[in-house]
Amino acid sequence: MPEGDTIWHAAHRLHAALAGRVLTHADLRVPRYATADLTGRAVLDVTPRGKHLLTRIEGGLTLHSHLRMDGAWKVYPTGERPRGGPEHQIRAVLGNEEETAYGYRLPVLELLRTAEEARVVGHLGPDLLGPDWDPEEATRRLLADPSRSLGEALLDQRNLAGIGNVYKSELAFLAAVTPWLPVGELDPEIPPRLMATAHRLLEANKDRPERRTTTARHPRTALHVYGRAGRPCLRCGTPIRKAELGDRVTYWCPGCQHGPTETPSDRPTPRS
Structure with missing residues (x-):
């Protein structure tokens, strides 16, 4: 699973490619949002929150994605063939006249109201790379x-x-x-x-x-x-x-690190 610095880098690459530009092509390839039409709307910003990516879009919408183990966002000049994997692995396409972002193998992809972002990231603690770091x-x-x-x-x-x-x-x-x-x-x-x-x-x-x-x-x-x-x-x-x-x-390192080397297996899985 990507670390926070990897997500920060991905967010800033997406922000540079999309923010302040109107979407000329948008395709969300998941059944729930297959009919959502984002073309004609400007991307306002792409913000990382822990390991989550929040792409905020004109009209009070946010596209929330999480890469988990295998997901990735790739950016290519518009018109250039993407090379991030087989086409059937593309879950999202966000493009403008200059650049297009392709979301590959995204296990989490949802479109929500920006005012409802707390529903998907409100559980997170202080973000090591965010303005809320405490x-x-x-x-x-x-x-x-x-x-x-x-x-x-x-x-x-x-x-x-x-x-x-x-x-x-x-x-x-x-x-x-x-x-x-x-x-x-x-x-x-x-x-x-x-x-x-x-x-x-x-x-x-x-x-x-x-x-x-x-x-x-x-x-x-x-x-x-x-x-x-x-x-x-x-x-x-x-x-x-x-x-x-x-x-x-x-x-x-058994030589440098002291403490036990086993842990109970019935602990809850950490949330991401």
């Missing part, structure tokens, strides 16, 4: 259930919006604790520091072509633990380990 509130939400594992709490978008599997693993490493450690057992200084680090990393990466959490001392290795199972830790040399839990994967 580290104190995010910390309070993160610690609300002391028995919950750090990894689950970070992934729950109701606590803070924008963290995915990559940042979950990287943040736990930088805090020197395993993702399975209950948040109630964290040293008091760790949660505020985690919030500051998460904000700093997403801000730094939102405009980069490659996500990086390591420093310049490791120019050939962008991430500390994620995707590095079996490779030596950059700090202590211990082989990085990997655990598959449902549809989520966790990476950690």
Whole structure:
């Protein structure tokens, strides 16, 4: 599932292509909205909210999309053949005279009144890349259930919006604790520091072509633990380990990170 910085980048690419321009072609290829006609309306803005994309359209409408695991928005010059996948995977087309955006494999696509956006994003916590970012509130939400594992709490978008599997693993490493450690057992200084680090990393990466959490001392290795199972830790040399839990994967260093390495399987799935 894309992280908040990926969604921010996608939103700004869509905003640059569509905002302030009148739609000359619009096609929502889902049965519920197949007859919706958005042509002749201007796109006002494209706003990211956590992992959600809100395309606001003239007339008080918002096209809400969520990429989940496989979705993507691709932008091409109008008239150019799209190359984001087979045509039958296109769920939405929004085009003007200059550029056209194609939404591929979108598992969530709905047209709603802009005044009703809270129905789809109102549950989200403070957005790491949004104007509402509030580290104190995010910390309070993160610690609300002391028995919950750090990894689950970070992934729950109701606590803070924008963290995915990559940042979950990287943040736990930088805090020197395993993702399975209950948040109630964290040293008091760790949660505020985690919030500051998460904000700093997403801000730094939102405009980069490659996500990086390591420093310049490791120019050939962008991430500390994620995707590095079996490779030596950059700090202590211990082989990085990997655990598959449902549809989520966790990476950690047994040498640098203290805490349990198992978590109950009956916890609720974090909302996105």
